[in-house]
Amino acid sequence: MLLYDPQTQALPTAEDLPCSDDTPVDNEWQNLIPNLLLELLSRYWAERPDWFFGVDMGVYYDPHRPAVVPDGFLSLGVLRFRNGAGRLSYVLWEEENVIPILALEVISKTYGKEYEAKRDLYADLGIRYYAIYRPMPNYRPKRQPLEVYRLENGAYIPMVGERIWFPEIGLALGREINSFCGYTREWLCWYTQAGERLISSAEAYQQSQQELQDTQEELQETAIKLHQAKQESARLAAKLRELGIDPSQL
Numbered sequence: 001m002l003l004y005d006p007q008t009q010a011l012p013t014a015e016d017l018p019c020s021d022d023t024p025v026d027n028e029w030q031n032l033i034p035n036l037l038l039e040l041l042s043r044y045w046a047e048r049p050d051w052f053f054g055v056d057m058g059v060y061y062d063p064h065r066p067a068v069v070p071d072g073f074l075s076l077g078v079l080r081f082r083n084g085a086g087r088l089s090y091v092l093w094e095e096e097n098v099i100p101i102l103a104l105e106v107i108s109k110t111y112g113k114e115y116e117a118k119r120d121l122y123a124d125l126g127i128r129y130y131a132i133y134r135p136m137p138n139y140r141p142k143r144q145p146l147e148v149y150r151l152e153n154g155a156y157i158p159m160v161g162e163r164i165w166f167p168e169i170g171l172a173l174g175r176e177i178n179s180f181c182g183y184t185r186e187w188l189c190w191y192t193q194a195g196e197r198l199i200s201s202a203e204a205y206q207q208s209q210q211e212l213q214d215t216q217e218e219l220q221e222t223a224i225k226l227h228q229a230k231q232e233s234a235r236l237a238a239k240l241r242e243l244g245i246d247p248s249q250l
Helices: 029-044 117-125 201-242
Strands: 051-055 072-076 102-106 129-133 146-152 155-159 164-166 171-180 183-191
Touching (some): 029 051, 029 171, 117 155, 129 164, 171 201
Parallel strands (some): 102 129
Antiparallel strands (some): 051 072, 072 102
16 A cells, blocks of 8 residues: 655645545444444543544545545544544545554445455555444344454454454454443444443443442431331330339440
């Protein structure tokens, strides 16, 4: 792949280029699945400034060719926000030629050659990892639900496992039944090295509400036990007085 130097060559900017290929998705999973991965990273890496996850965004690698548009991609070592604003596109010669480390394609009803042409292009670009997710059982049923490839010597090699660990990213990618945007189904998720699944903002809120409810129930139970102890103490004091014993002298 050619690397372009914007200091010596007149190159188009992101403002000059289309931000996508204007091809509509034919199911919402193509947007929701990578958007969940983005949300999870946004919470987990909230203080980290050197990453970018694009969803349905054009990646420009050659000023004379149209962009390739993954359903999702992750780049490390770039600014989270460029000049305080969001990117229109991911233009390599504006990103110091930092190639995305991971590209994701979500299979749709209309097949887009994700297992052939796009895979070869991503390999040519030097994208380290390529993941293909099949969100519906009837889409390409002979393929695995999640296939992940690692680039070695210019070719993609399949990676085996239920959860695929990416050492450069410091996270694993896997599948799990979960709820997001009102849908309970299988989603792609990020996992820590210890196997803990990153949670969304909605899950974090639900957990905090559950913890609050548990705390309130514990406080109520403690109050009931304290009230019962006071009643028992009063009964004992009354019994002692009946026996002619002053409880305050004990």
